[in-house]
Amino acid sequence: MKIKWNVLVLFSTFLLLTGCMPSKSVEESAIVQISGYDRGGEKGRIKGTVSIPQYGKSEKKTAASELYLTVDANSIKDVEKEIQKQSSKPISIGKLAVTLYSMELAKEGISDVIDVLSRDARLSRNMYLAVVDGQTQDLIENGYTQDETTSKHLQGLIENNVHHNFPSTSLHEFLYAYFAIGMDPYLPILSKKETFVEVSGIAFFDKGKVVTTLSDAKVFTFKMMKENFSRGMQDLPFQDGTIMLDNIGSTVDYKLTGTPENPGVDIHVKLESEVNEMVGVEEKPSPKLAKEMEDAFVEYFKTNAGEMIELFKKEGIDPLGLGHFAKTRTRHFDEKRWEDLYPDMDIQFTVDVEITEYGIFS
Amino acid sequence: MNKLNENQGLNISENYLVSPFYVFFIIFTMQVGIGILGFERYLVEKAGFDAWISVLTAGVFLHILVWIMYRLLQNGGGDIVHIHKQVFGKYIGGFLSLLFAAYALLLSFDVMITFIEVIKVWMFPGLQVWIFSFVMIGLVYYIVSGGFRVITGIALISVVIGLPILLLKFFPIQAGHTMNIYPNINHSPGQILAAAKQSALSFLGLEFLLIFYPFIKNPDKSKKWAHFAVFYTTMLYFISVLVTFVYFSEEQLKQVVWGTISTWKIVEFPFIERFEYVGIAMWLYVILPNICIGIWGATRVMKRIFPVKQIHFLRVVCISLFFPVALVAGRDPINAINNFAGTVGYYVLLYIPVLLLLKMISDKVRKRYEN
């Protein structure tokens, strides 16, 4: 009995001495929350920028200061290594919330970046990716508000817009579309205006490369075609003024039409909405006016959608995931054939707009 | 039941018996182990998104297997050692029982190294496996030395603690693409059966009923609980498969090594994010009964064959497991061991019906001989 206890005590001492994992507690690590990648100086090199929030023990904790580090490296993983060289604390990328790519880089392809992102167990799947119109370094180092870090600001910016006009996006959804058959990913475009940043459109990828973009005016239509949602606004010139449509709830429905040899897709959207702003419209709201407005919107959406579908066909991309949809509706789906047929496929878009309210003043 | 008593070691004192109700927990916890964290990928490789059919098919087979095992045990009375002895005689039977014990150890070993691998990949790349496995085996030793009742208790707690983790499935469903599971049947029956075989590997653990059967009070009443456990496991796997299918696209899932853990990553609460850390830590509760029952079963079989105290076997087994557990590292060897354990388990499952057949024949022969 006695010997046993001795062994136990000895062992636990040993355990305590050696068992601890090499660790750095939270304040001793540099927690990278945002990273951006630009094309580097020489060809094939990548310039990486990260921002590390500095939490000081100050009275006003809201004031955020950040440390920006920029390095020139060979590859994405190399960026981490190079940044380590400049940092006084070990770099931790576990809390990375936003990753940005410059348009330049994105056009050349970011497949290897994606690979790193999907492999690393430390990263969050809810991270936002975005393409930047211009240099990511400028965007990150700008500093937008007094009381928010850049990463928090950008995270909030994307999150807020995803709740409104922009289609949902995250690392997971990007990877989902990236790997799925018959589906291509897209990312929001951020661009820097003077002192602020705005979400200015959507970049469409073919595999890892940006092939085309969509301006923010048409994003509402794209989101409507892509997913069910219940917020967002769309303006439209009407008569002599502008009307603003508030989405209450829209549902989208895909239907496979045609024959297996010559398939087509019907996209049908039902949009319930209210019109809260009628600037420059003289007429009093009436069922007749509502009908007119509905027609105007239907017309507008149809044109927009038609253009968009043509664009997708031309580029050979499928951000809506029609192929992915068709795959779930067809036995023994032939991916190759679908891609061959896609440019000339019969894709119909129909929309029902219903305006139910005009606000509390008429 | 008189037959039982003449066989030494089989008449277990009332104090150490467990109610039939607990068979549910033991079988359930034995079946749900480390496999559920990443089995989806292997199924998808075989049968794509039709693999959910395979899971259900495997479930049906397992129900039949439970029925077979009860037939075997009810007629034979006692456990696998006893049956082996009856059918094959003392030496061959004993040898086969030892093989079974080795298989039990293999399962425990497999679960242990896979869990350590998960911790290394997801939490601590620099884990000192020596110390960790020492503590883990110490824990197992502590529990197993408490006997079958304590193991059953741990199994019960493991099920109770594991339940809330199931609720987390809600998060990936929210983010999911429900149409993914269509179209219904896109693969040939051969592929689906292959995936069914693959999923049967995750279901392993059922066969321990052959060892702990004598520990059940009123074993006849435990039948329904065993079936219920298999049903529940099947449903759990079925739901897990559906959720991962909804959450990932098919090609994406093929690249994801630990599907279920990946779905935990998106769980967010106002006070906590990144639930995979909690999930993996909680998973210790789920796998610990697996290891314990495996080691307990193996030592129990040895005790039944050799006239040595079980505690001595337990010590030997724990020490001899420690070194391989601490030494095996890396994805490839662990995958190889996983596959090997799976294949062996598959044959063990196949062997059970054969055993029933042999048993029936030997009974008939014996009867004729006696007459």
Add this chain to the structure above:
Amino acid sequence: MWKWMRKNKKKQGGQKPSYNQSDTLPEFIEVLGHSEDFIQFELDGMTRCTVSYLKTMSDSKILNRSVLTTLNSHALHGLKEIKETIPVENVLITDDLKVIQTKVMFGYIMIQVKSSMEQVLLVPAVSLESRDVSIPEVEFSVVGPKEAFVETINTNINLIRKRLPLPQLTVKELQVGKMTSTRTAVVYVDGIADQDNVDTVTQRLQDIEYDQLIDSSFITQMIADNAHSPFPQLLDTERPDRVVSSLVEGKVAILVDGSPHALTCPTTVVEFFGASDDYFLPWHLASVFRLIRLFAVIFSVLSTPLYVAVLTYHFEMIPPELMATIVSSRSDIPFPPILEVIILELTIELLREAGARLPTKIGQTIGIVGGIVIGTAAVDAGLTSNVLLIIVALSALASFTTPVYQIGNTIRLIRFPFLIGAQLWGLVGVSMCMVFFIGHLIKLQSIGRPFFEPLYPLRFKDLKDAFIRLPFTKQVDRPVLMRSEDPKRMNEDRAKAKRDIDE
């Protein structure tokens, strides 16, 4: 432990069981004669006899009024006559040296006559000094009875009996402790308590081999099934009402002379988190409070280990909103989280120990001063973060919510293994510690009954009064754990008979 003691006893075999045994009566008197308070004098009046007693133990009123007056006013010959004449109850004549010795030591007056030196007459004149029954201090409750046990076993049994006037309430007395010969009573309701439990308890008490028994907590440790466990396996209470309700459930109570606590067994771990208040409040309120208490205990044990685990290894888990708060509060702390936590935990333990040792009024002051001054100073000095200060203070507070003091100590202690686990392998380490303790609890038994009941073995019937307390109408059966000989508390049909509207 008691197994070990039993083994020892077997080894000793025929040895004399007790130290304080003299061989002959004169020898005994001689030994006593060394003490100044032993009085022996001869009466030469009407009755000729020798009176001896312990001055400090005997009641001089009885001696002067009843014994001496009788002896002096009557001419009595022989012990029999004296016995018949003395107006005191329970006078006995004996020649059993063992009895004589015990009785005299308790304060009996011994009377000897010349004619028969072997036999003596023993007159009970015990003077008992005891504290008055006061309000419970450890297990205080706002509503409900406010009597607590005192140090006298007779008073304590009286407190129980008056609440349970049943002839079946059985009190068995034993003397435990080789030198102290402490009176120990095993109390149970015959016909409700399982005879096995009573036998186990009696057996174990008889097997105790120790020279002293100062308090009931000695018994808790000595007859525990696993003496190395940090968990108390007998429930210790100072409330007679709680003991009575345990007795009615079919438990066995142990009372020790000189200890203001009673022990009840078999007990379960959940019982330690139930307060008597729970039965004085409506059932839903009581249930909620019980759950809060349970949560408090879990919080108390796990909060600081989780702090260490998350801050050291898993800071990805901290949501960004909290990140700024935590990091900025920790930014100037020179120690890693584990050291910070241990320092603060030890400080709190220090305050607690100091508070417990000091007189009540000073103790309170120390608690407040220590808490506020040291805490603020430590944060200001940058030795601990204020987030941690909040967590530690809360967890200390939470550990006070346990109604039974003994388990509170356990909770204080088991936090430290968890801390070590957290430092070793983060959340996995915490998990491992938890599994160990759950395994330990499953292994534990309270006088042979599972300690982790009703969780394992899972007994739904007993869950009615475990984490939640269902209304009294639902508590039809006595707990299964007790294996009561009369499992029904009441007539279920009559209790559940429902009236129709307007009847």
